[in-house]
Amino acid sequence: MPEETVTVYQFVGGDGPFSLLVDAFYRGVEQDPLLRPMYPEDLGPARERLFLFLTQFFGGPRRYEAQRGHPRLRMRHLPFPIGTEARDAWLRHMGAAVEEVAISEPARTMMLQYFANTANFMMNQTPETP
Numbered sequence: 029m030p031e032e033t034v035t036v037y038q039f040v041g042g043d044g045p046f047s048l049l050v051d052a053f054y055r056g057v058e059q060d061p062l063l064r065p066m067y068p069e070d071l072g073p074a075r076e077r078l079f080l081f082l083t084q085f086f087g088g089p090r091r092y093e094a095q096r097g098h099p100r101l102r103m104r105h106l107p108f109p110i111g112t113e114a115r116d117a118w119l120r121h122m123g124a125a126v127e128e129v130a131i132s133e134p135a136r137t138m139m140l141q142y143f144a145n146t147a148n149f150m151m152n153q154t155p156e157t158p
């Protein structure tokens with residue numbers, strides 16, 4: 029029998045937990061004086077895009093791609109000034125969301141690693157810029 033690979037998406041329990049994760053994350057963003065102004069007034073569509081992206085990235089259905097095409101995340105983030113402060117704020121909200129949803133190991137570490145790496149990659153300001 030071929031070996032089955034369990035994806036992070038399957039391991040955490042599919043759409044439900046990812047939906048709770050992005051809800052918790054955007055609750056943090058909503059209160060954040062640095063990040064909130066970067067996002068559109070209506071956070072609903074942004075929440076949906078992050079949900080579709082993360083479920084796809086972690087091995088779920090390829091819905092993000094179907095709606096938005098290739099992610100090109102760094103390019104899509106160029107309009108927003110992302111320095112160390114914004115990166116840290118983003119990671120703080122996502123870290124809190126991961127704990128709130130109580131994602132269990134090893135998925136927790138895999139997700140936190142991925143978020144840390146990707147958030148670094150999204151930076152587009154020199155270190156001196158806040």
Ligand code: HEM
Pocket residue numbers: 063066067068073074075077078081096101104105108110114115116118119142143146147148150151
């Ligand atoms: C590091 C700090 C970051 C900041 C300040 C930031 C900010 C933003 C903002 C303002 C948007 C536009 C909202 C919208 O979709 O209308 C956005 C979009 C998005 N961000 Fe981030 N982001 C950050 C990091 C990340 C990371 C690490 C990921 C993934 C792990 C990510 C994934 C996305 C996705 C999937 C979209 C929607 C792209 C699209 O389809 O247009 N972001 N981000």
